[in-house]
Amino acid sequence: xxxxxxxxxxxxxxxxxxxxxxxxxxxxxxxxxxxxxxxxxxxxxxxxxxxxxxxxxxxxxxxxxxxxxxxxxxxxxxxxxxxxxxxxxxxxxxxxxxxxxxxxxxxxxxxxxxxxxxxxxxxxxxxxxxxxxxxxxxxxxxxxxxxxxxxxxxxxxxxxxxxxxxxxxxxxxxxxxxxxxxxxxxxxxxxxxxxxxxxxxxxxxxxxxxxxxxxxxxxxxxxxxxxxxxxxxxxxxxxxxxxxxxxxxxxxxxxxxxxxxxxxxxxxxxxxxxxxxxxxxxxxxxxxxxxxxxxxxxxxxxxxxxxxxxxxxxxxxxxxxxxxxxxxxxxxxxxxxxxxxxxxxxxxxxxxxxxxxxxxxxxxxxxxxxxxxxxxxxxxxxxxx
Amino acid sequence: xxxxxxxxxxxxxxxxxxxxxxxxxxxxxxxxxxxxxxxxxxxxxxxxxxxxxxxxxxxxxxxxxxxxxxxxxxxxxxxxxxxxxxxxxxxxxxxxxxxxxxxxxxxxxxxxxxxxxxxxxxxxxxxxxxxxxxxxxxxxxxxxxxxxxxxxxxxxxxxxxxxxxxxxxxxxxxxxxxxxxxxxxxxxxxxxxxxxxxxxxxxxxxxxxxxxxxxxxxxxxxxxxxxxxxxxxxxxxxxxxxxxxxxxxxxxxxxxxxxxxxxxxxxxxxxxxxxxxxxxxxxxxxxxxxxxxxxxxxxxxxxxxxxxxxxxxxxxxxxxxxxxxxxxxxxxxxxxxxxxxxxxxxxxxxxxxxxxxxxxxxxxxxxxxxxxxxxxxxxxxxxxxxxxxxxxxxxxxxxxxxxxxxxxxxxxxxxxxxxxxxxxxxxxxxxxxxxxxxxxxxxxxx
Numbered sequence: 001x002x003x004x005x006x007x008x009x010x011x012x013x014x015x016x017x018x019x020x021x022x023x024x025x026x027x028x029x030x031x032x033x034x035x036x037x038x039x040x041x042x043x044x045x046x047x048x049x050x051x052x053x054x055x056x057x058x059x060x061x062x063x064x065x066x067x068x069x070x071x072x073x074x075x076x077x078x079x080x081x082x083x084x085x086x087x088x089x090x091x092x093x094x095x096x097x098x099x100x101x102x103x104x105x106x107x108x109x110x111x112x113x114x115x116x117x118x119x120x121x122x123x124x125x126x127x128x129x130x131x132x133x134x135x136x137x138x139x140x141x142x143x144x145x146x147x148x149x150x151x152x153x154x155x156x157x158x159x160x161x162x163x164x165x166x167x168x169x170x171x172x173x174x175x176x177x178x179x180x181x182x183x184x185x186x187x188x189x190x191x192x193x194x195x196x197x198x199x200x201x202x203x204x205x206x207x208x209x210x211x212x213x214x215x216x217x218x219x220x221x222x223x224x225x226x227x228x229x230x231x232x233x234x235x236x237x238x239x240x241x242x243x244x245x246x247x248x249x250x251x252x253x254x255x256x257x258x259x260x261x262x263x264x265x266x267x268x269x270x271x272x273x274x275x276x277x278x279x280x281x282x283x284x285x286x287x288x289x290x291x292x293x294x295x296x297x298x299x300x301x302x303x304x305x306x307x308x309x310x311x312x313x314x315x316x317x318x319x320x321x322x323x324x325x326x327x328x329x330x331x332x333x334x335x336x337x338x339x340x341x342x343x344x345x346x347x348x349x350x351x352x353x354x355x356x357x358x359x360x361x362x363x364x365x366x367x368x369x370x371x372x373x374x375x376x377x378x379x380x381x382x383x384x385x
Numbered sequence: 386x387x388x389x390x391x392x393x394x395x396x397x398x399x400x401x402x403x404x405x406x407x408x409x410x411x412x413x414x415x416x417x418x419x420x421x422x423x424x425x426x427x428x429x430x431x432x433x434x435x436x437x438x439x440x441x442x443x444x445x446x447x448x449x450x451x452x453x454x455x456x457x458x459x460x461x462x463x464x465x466x467x468x469x470x471x472x473x474x475x476x477x478x479x480x481x482x483x484x485x486x487x488x489x490x491x492x493x494x495x496x497x498x499x500x501x502x503x504x505x506x507x508x509x510x511x512x513x514x515x516x517x518x519x520x521x522x523x524x525x526x527x528x529x530x531x532x533x534x535x536x537x538x539x540x541x542x543x544x545x546x547x548x549x550x551x552x553x554x555x556x557x558x559x560x561x562x563x564x565x566x567x568x569x570x571x572x573x574x575x576x577x578x579x580x581x582x583x584x585x586x587x588x589x590x591x592x593x594x595x596x597x598x599x600x601x602x603x604x605x606x607x608x609x610x611x612x613x614x615x616x617x618x619x620x621x622x623x624x625x626x627x628x629x630x631x632x633x634x635x636x637x638x639x640x641x642x643x644x645x646x647x648x649x650x651x652x653x654x655x656x657x658x659x660x661x662x663x664x665x666x667x668x669x670x671x672x673x674x675x676x677x678x679x680x681x682x683x684x685x686x687x688x689x690x691x692x693x694x695x696x697x698x699x700x701x702x703x704x705x706x707x708x709x710x711x712x713x714x715x716x717x718x719x720x721x722x723x724x725x726x727x728x729x730x731x732x733x734x735x736x737x738x739x740x741x742x743x744x745x746x747x748x749x750x751x752x753x754x755x756x757x758x759x760x761x762x763x764x765x766x767x768x769x770x771x772x773x774x775x776x777x778x779x780x781x782x783x784x785x786x787x788x789x790x791x792x793x794x795x796x797x798x799x800x801x802x803x804x805x806x807x808x809x810x811x812x813x814x815x816x817x818x819x820x821x822x823x824x825x826x827x828x829x830x831x
Contacts, residue, residue: 038506136593136620145594145623146524147498149531149554152822173535182535183510183830256506258528260499299507302493333439333493 011202018285019195026184034296037183041255042295044190045248048197050275050287052244055201056237057273058282059210061217065120065269066107066127070100070242072134072264074249076141079148079259086158087172089181089189093250100246101239108238112231115220124266131264147260174254186255193251194288197244202284204240213237245272274340278347280356289355297340304332422751423537423829424513431485431750433458433737434492434514436505436529437543441496442624443521443649445684446729450519450543451491452722453730457737458487460717467717471710471766472738476745483744490514496521496623498528505529509536515750516541518736521649521729522623523547523596530559537829539752541736544729546648546680547599551780552819554595557826558752560759560779562739563732566596567814569679569699570603572785572807574611576697581642581675583611588640589618590631590655592647597623600646600679608644616640621647621655628655632662641669643676652678653688660692681788684727686800693790693800700786702731702768703803711768725798735767739774756826770809778821785812 021028025043029035034043053067074096081092111122134142142148150172159165174181181189204210212233215223223230253259262268271294279290309325309332316324331339351357426432435454438447460466464479481487490512492504501520508514517533518541520526526545533540534556542550542561546569551561587608591597597620605615616638621631632655635643643664647655659665659676667674678685681698704715704725714734718726726734739759747754760776769783787805794800 033511036507036510038503038510042503135622139593143595145498147528149528151553152824256502256532258498258502258531260497260528262497262499299503303490303504303507 008206011206014284015195015199015202018198018288022191022194023188025191026187032296033300037187038255039295039299040184040187041190041251042299043292044187044194045251045255046272046275046291046295047194047288048190048251049245049248049272050279050291051194051197051201052241052248053272054241054276054281054283054287055204055213055244056241057276058287059205059213059217060234060237062112062115062234062238063120063273064111064123064238064241065266065273066111066123066125066130067241067245067272068264068266068268069107069127069130070104070245071249071252071268072130072259072261073103074100074246075253075259075263076134076148076249077246078250078253079150079257080141082150082156082174082253082257083154084157086156087167087174088159089174089176089251089254091158092174092254093193093247096250096253097243097247100249101243103246104239104242105235108235108242112234112238124269127264127269128266131261131266134261134264142259142261145261147258150257174257181254182256190251190255193247197247198284198288205284209233209236274344276354278344278354280354283354283356286354286356293355294340297336297343301332301336301339308332421828424509424515426485426513426515426750429485430488431482432512432514433487433489433740434505434508434512434517434519435489436492436494436501436508436517436519437733438496438521438525439493442651443496443544445688446521446544446649446682446727447494447519449684449727449730450521450733453718453726453734454489454518454737456718456721457734457741458489461487461738461741468710468714468734468767469738471713472742473763473765474742474746476742477738482741483748483750487741494520494522494525494529496525498524501525501529502532505532506536509538514538516740518740519543519733520545522594523550523599524594524623526550526559526561527554527595530554530556534558534824534827537752537827539740539755541740543733543736545596547596548603548819549595549599551778552599552821555778555780555819555821555823557756557779557823559823560736560739560774562735562774562781564699564701564783564785564812565780566600566603566679567819568785568812569600570607571812571814572699572787572805573604573677573679573697574607575807576787576805577608577677578611580697581672583613585611585613585642585672585675586616586640586670587613587642587644588616588635588638589644589646590628590635591618591620592623592651593620594623596648597646601644604644604646604677604679613642621651624651626654628658629662631655632659632664635659635664636662636667639669641672641674643674645676645678646680647678648680648682649685650688652685656689656696657692665692665695681801682728683725683798683801684729686790687797694792696790697804698788699807700788700801701728703728703786703788703801704731705799705801705803706768706786708768708770710766714768731768738767739764752828753826772809775816777816778819778823782809782813784809 025040026035057063077099078092078096081095085091107126111119135144179185216230220230275290275294276287280286309328313321313324437450438444460469462481464477490508492508494501505517516539520529521544523545526542527550530540540559546565548565548567589601591601601618619631645655664674676696678696678698681700686693715725743755743758744750747758759774762774765771772781772783774781785807786803788801789804791800791802
């Protein structure tokens with residue numbers, strides 16, 4: 001699936017397959033215990049976040065350690081849009097995306113003056129600054145550690161004054177012209193956004209702009225010597241990925257109208273880096289797969305406890321059962337980070353290209369086997385071909 | 386030309402597939418939401434969701450809460466044991482609730498609003514929990530309570546002490562047994578007056594989230610009524626670990642009382658450091674320097690060790706109480722786990738029992754039915770004397786304990802002594818004081 005070989009028709013097939021897989025998510029993931037709305041929404045939202053991050057990191061090679069700042073900013077913007085204007089998710093995500101972009105423009109303008117580790121540290125510093133601002137200094141806007149929430153007395157100016165909608169005494173939840181954005185409908189809203197984002201990312205990957213970004217990653221000095229000013233390109237990539245993050249943050253608020261400062265913490269920024277590397281940096285599908293894998297671990301493995309494990313291993317003799325459970329118990333529950341760390345190490349060591357490299361190797365191996373079988377009968381020596 | 390044909394074809398294929406996929410959720414939704422209320426239990430069992438901090442600054446409280454929940458489930462399924470024996474309502478007869486065996490799932494709130502909501506959602510959406518209970522932070526409680534309101538699930542708040550939980554952020558689906566900072570202030574004021582007099586200058590260190598703000602506000606309100614002055618109120622981040630940078634300025638501020646609006650490990654750390662800085666033995670303005678910890682718990686006192694001696698605070702319940710309910714609870718808990726329960730364990734145990742009893746009396750798990758059963762419900766025998774679940778804001782009203790770190794503890798659990806049991810009358814407040822407008826109970830999608 002290297003860029004040079006793909007044609008526009010195979011891209012469309014990829015997009016169609018991706019769309020179908022995303023839409024059928026609830027059915028496909030149900031046997032794995034992941035077919036419930038909250039986790040599905042997270043898959044879609046963090047998929048968007050990782051796709052956006054990949055546009056920056058995968059294409060230009062600039063490793064930002066502060067992308068969670070845009071995610072958090074998007075969430076706060078969306079919740080404020082709900083509070084002030086309308087419970088409809090569309091204005092909220094537009095505002096969130098726009099604000100994510102503006103915020104990224106400011107931070108990117110400063111941070112992109114440096115590259116490499118200095119750029120990473122600058123973005124990390126900005127993100128931690130934003131986190132601390134949101135956590136304490138900007139408490140009137142962000143409500144600090146408690147998190148920004150909707151209240152019954154919010155003005156919701158567009159809804160109440162312009163459209164004359166009355167929410168009564170219940171606390172409204174976000175709804176798209178009557179369809180509430182919780183549960184499965186919320187997931188489908190995020191899923192549509194994910195597919196659109198995937199399509200845009202695909203277009204960027206295939207465009208001359210995308211090629212220029214790849215050139216930046218390959219050798220920025222050479223580009224500079226040939227007289228190309230790379231700053232506008234990297235800044236554009238940074239802003240685009242900031243907008244993706246803003247959108248993801250906005251969608252988090254749409255499916256659950258609460259914005260907390262911890263979304264901006266460095267752990268959240270690190271998470272998206274992990275997702276992208278785990279899935280496959282610079283690939284189209286990789287980030288989505290990586291995001292899914294990490295969210296799956298976080299939600300499913302962390303919910304296991306010793307009692308569940310005991311039930312799973314109840315077929316073993318008692319002494320052995322406790323032994324196995326005691327060892328495995330370290331890796332589930334609060335210890336799920338340990339599992340994630342081990343998995344991450346294995347992938348970085350054996351599959352530096354992430355899970356996508358694994359998939360590609362499997363596909364290549366399978367096609368090679370298949371070809372050999374076809375050609376194998378007439379020519380007994382496969383090495384010759 | 387060929388390009389556009391392929392495009393159209395694959396687009397058609399794709400949209401057909403997408404259409405099929407889009408149609409599937411209706412099947413799912415019809416199954417999930419077809420019940421009269423969210424997660425109506427259909428089989429022979431009912432699932433409760435215990436959402437407690439297993440990591441972070443309040444992890445000790447969370448672990449004790451979980452122990453209490455497990456004990457409560459045992460007692461509900463057995464129809465007796467512990468405080469069920471002394472509880473004034475005798476509706477629970479064993480065999481679970483409404484003939485359904487009680488099962489439970491657990492989640493980790495991490496003392497973060499986001500994570501707590503996510504784990505509550507998982508328990509509701511994936512595990513089919515009919516009720517969510519727990520939480521050891523008001524930030525978390527408010528966030529989860531808000532989620533439960535929209536999802537149509539009853540929320541039985543655990544350890545949450547901020548006024549907001551049943552004040553400005555109250556929700557019809559949320560119920561709180563624990564007391565709040567307003568009650569702490571009202572109960573502490575007379576004791577503080579006796580101990581420190583009415584001419585004092587207070588310096589607040591406050592955990593920077595809704596509980597801390599609430600606690601700071603209430604103590605200021607009541608101490609200033611006594612004639613105290615407030616020198617400064619400094620906010621510290623939750624889970625800060627090192628408080629020395631906040632305590633150093635106190636030494637030369639001219640204040641003679643330090644109010645630590647901290648809880649859990651934060652309080653253990655800040656108190657220990659305050660004592661290490663010599664605040665307890667200091668003289669300011671010709672008076673002995675005083676330290677007050679408005680919300681106390683035995684777990685924290687144990688964590689802070691020697692440093693709690695002689696330090697005042699308020700608490701919801703303490704294991705050394707000698708009423709029948711408390712004695713029965715301490716005995717049952719001690720037999721199972723080998724040590725006495727904390728106030729966190731007590732309030733969560735009560736909440737589980739109260740919920741089960743309300744469902745049994747209502748004959749249903751439907752949130753409106755449960756709410757009706759709990760509305761202005763009077764009960765006794767749960768360790769706090771006669772108690773009322775006020776219908777206006779779903780807040781329990783009961784006696785409040787003022788405690789002090791014991792000078793000569795007889796065991797490592799015997800670290801607090803009850804100075805005064807402030808009668809319920811003295812801590813009650815009007816329905817309009819905290820501005821609760823809870824709306825109506827949500828049963829979820831019908």
